[in-house]
Amino acid sequence: MKTKVAYLAACAALLALLLGRVEVTSAVTCNPLQLSPCASAIASSATPSRLCCAKIKEQRPCLCQYMKNPNLQKFIKSPGAKKVSKICRTPFPRC
Known part of the structure; x- marks a missing residue:
């Protein structure tokens, strides 16, 4: 009986640990x-659309x-891109 309780307690602790760290990827x-x-x-100076913000968040791992890429970096590192990042509440990447 004690081993069953210990096993259930260990399972509950493991489950709590996993639920605290679940990330949907x-x-x-x-x-x-x-x-x-x-x-x-x-x-x-246009305000970014909802679609823009959604795409920024979706593509964030790729930034x-x-x-x-020399052809893209001038756009990604531009003040306008930083403004969009701020408005969309998506942290600007630090690479």
Whole structure:
């Protein structure tokens, strides 16, 4: 009986640990064209759309890769991109 209680207590502790650290992850396909809804907001003083913010959050794991691309880094590192990141409440990546 004591071993059953100890086993259940250990399972409950493990479950609590796992639930505290659960992260939902999904595979992201890195495609800079997915950020096209943000182009006008990055290039001008336009407010980013909800779609733009959603795409920024979706593509966030890819931003460092985009920064390494000489053709894309001028857009990703621009003041407009930092403004969009702030408005969308998506931390700007530190690569």
